[in-house]
Amino acid sequence: MAAKRVSDEPAFILHQYDWSESSLILEVFTRHRGRVALAAKGVKRPTSNFRPVLLPLQPIKVSYTLGAEGNAEIHSLKGAEWMGGHVMPQGDALWSGMYLNELLMRLLARDDPYAALFDIYAGVVRVLAGQHGGTTEAIEPVLRAFELVLLRELGHLPQLSEESATLGAVNSVARYALVAEGGLRQAATHERAALTGSQWRAIELALQTSQPFPKTLHCLAEPEVAQALKPQLRHLLQYHCGSNMLRTRQLMMDLQSL
Structure with missing residues (x-):
């Protein structure tokens, strides 16, 4: 059975911590699903397209697949896009x-x-x-x-x-x-x-x-x-x-x- 996917969910990054040498776990506040944890594989690599997007206090849209038929605590990030609108607070x-x-x-x-x-x-x-x-x-x-x-x-x-x-x-x-x-x-x-x-x-x-x-x-x-x-x-x-x-x-x- 294909994993259930959540697409284009409005979100903000609250916190992140290392998962491996190249990956992060993101704590994300989403509009429709509340606070979720996402495994962002490979985002620490210099070639990752996600690096300039996954920043705190920036409005983004995320897409991810639910792990273990939605019962897992950590899901898999599949896409992220900056929604624009304002710069980073200073x-x-x-x-x-x-x-x-x-x-x-x-x-x-x-x-x-x-x-x-x-x-x-x-x-x-x-x-x-x-x-x-x-x-x-x-x-x-x-x-x-x-x-x-x-x-x-x-x-x-x-x-x-x-x-x-x-x-x-x-x-x-x-x-x-x-x-x-x-x-x-x-x-x-x-x-x-x-x-x-x-x-x-x-x-x-x-x-x-x-x-x-x-x-x-x-x-x-x-x-x-x-x-x-x-x-x-x-x-x-x-x-x-x-x-x-x-x-x-x-x-x-x-x-x-x-």
Whole structure:
């Protein structure tokens, strides 16, 4: 029986590692099939046509055959084509894109499709590619909005219009903090990383719209909102990744300290 083939699947390369002297295993985020692993045979050879195509943060189309009647964890890459549209992000935007890739690697199970999340990720990559000389401050709201959408898509984000312990509606002027094991709770007076109930409610409404990313990004237009969200989302993401600090985040901190 001929192996089943997947053709012209929109995709992004999240990660790659050596398989042999001439081949790689690619971790790929596809639109219709989620995260898949592909064996790319011979792509490390100088004559391979795939070398300039199989790059991170670039929109491509891949074709591959499913191994073991679709039950194998690793499939065989048969074709790849750059879809064009933007150049590789540079500087802080590049590091930010690699950080998002690591989040997807850690949090997405294989063969679990998230078409809407794929489209949002593709849009974020386009935004990062357009950040020529962009500052970290300009990129921060983009990252926070994607983190919120990602957590909601994966079911890791509680309702932000109510206190998680009591299920009571948040008070508009009271301040609340998002914690990994307790959800949304009223913040202590000394906690700086907190938002008002009205701010959390606005984010929740944005996440429920048909365009959650741009609507959520709009909620983060004020710098202090994105700044207050950063440590809260960092702890929540770290909790669900179930590991030590993400490599890309540690590298970014190391570079900033040089």
